[in-house]
Amino acid sequence: MAARQLLIVAHAPSPNTRTLVDAVLRGARHPDIENVTARWLPPLDAGPEDVRRADGIILGTTENLGYMSGALKDFFDRSYYPVLEEKQGLPCAVYIRAGHDGTGTRRALEGILTGLRWRLVQDMLICRGEWQDVFAEQCEQLGLAMAAGLDAGIY
Numbered sequence: 001m002a003a004r005q006l007l008i009v010a011h012a013p014s015p016n017t018r019t020l021v022d023a024v025l026r027g028a029r030h031p032d033i034e035n036v037t038a039r040w041l042p043p044l045d046a047g048p049e050d051v052r053r054a055d056g057i058i059l060g061t062t063e064n065l066g067y068m069s070g071a072l073k074d075f076f077d078r079s080y081y082p083v084l085e086e087k088q089g090l091p092c093a094v095y096i097r098a099g100h101d102g103t104g105t106r107r108a109l110e111g112i113l114t115g116l117r118w119r120l121v122q123d124m125l126i127c128r129g130e131w132q133d134v135f136a137e138q139c140e141q142l143g144l145a146m147a148a149g150l151d152a153g154i155y
């Protein structure tokens with residue numbers, strides 16, 4: 001069977017946010033996962049063709065000025081309508097790196113994901129406040145859980 005494709009579209013403008021992407025990838029590439037290929041694209045490099053090929057998607061963003069990063073918003077601006085019909089039900093997970101809040105980003109993403117009818121398979125993870133190493137562990141778990149679900153055919 002062809003490997004299932006996990007796409008990670010995540011904005012990583014700082015060393016900490018790069019650590020989070022690496023953690024998601026580490027989880028998704030856990031040695032026990034047999035039949036999933038995980039790939040990270042920065043949002044400005046990702047588009048509808050990438051979403052079409054994906055069997056699951058993880059979205060990652062910072063919260064800036066009460067909203068998701070402009071880069072992730074641009075990804076949705078370019079991809080929303082081209083994939084709207086075809087990708088309903090796409091399993092999806094989200095992590096947000098927020099210096100002090102995260103709720104504006106969460107609400108905005110809830111609205112977009114509801115519109116797309118993508119299926120959130122776990123609660124959105126908000127890594128809030130000053131940096132803590134546990135954020136990386138949480139992101140690793142998020143990547144592992146999504147990949148394991150795809151691998152097992154649950155998603």
Ligand SMILES: Cc1cc2nc3c(=O)[nH]c(=O)nc-3n(C[C@H](O)[C@H](O)[C@H](O)COP(=O)(O)O)c2cc1C
Pocket residue numbers: 014015016017062063064065066067097098099100101102131
């Ligand atoms: C221009 C700007 C606006 C920001 N606005 C918010 C915000 O509205 N809410 C929030 O929780 N954090 C905000 N932050 C903090 C970012 O979320 C944080 O810098 C980013 O997640 C990177 O975190 P790091 O320092 O751990 O790499 C802002 C940061 C910048 C530079």
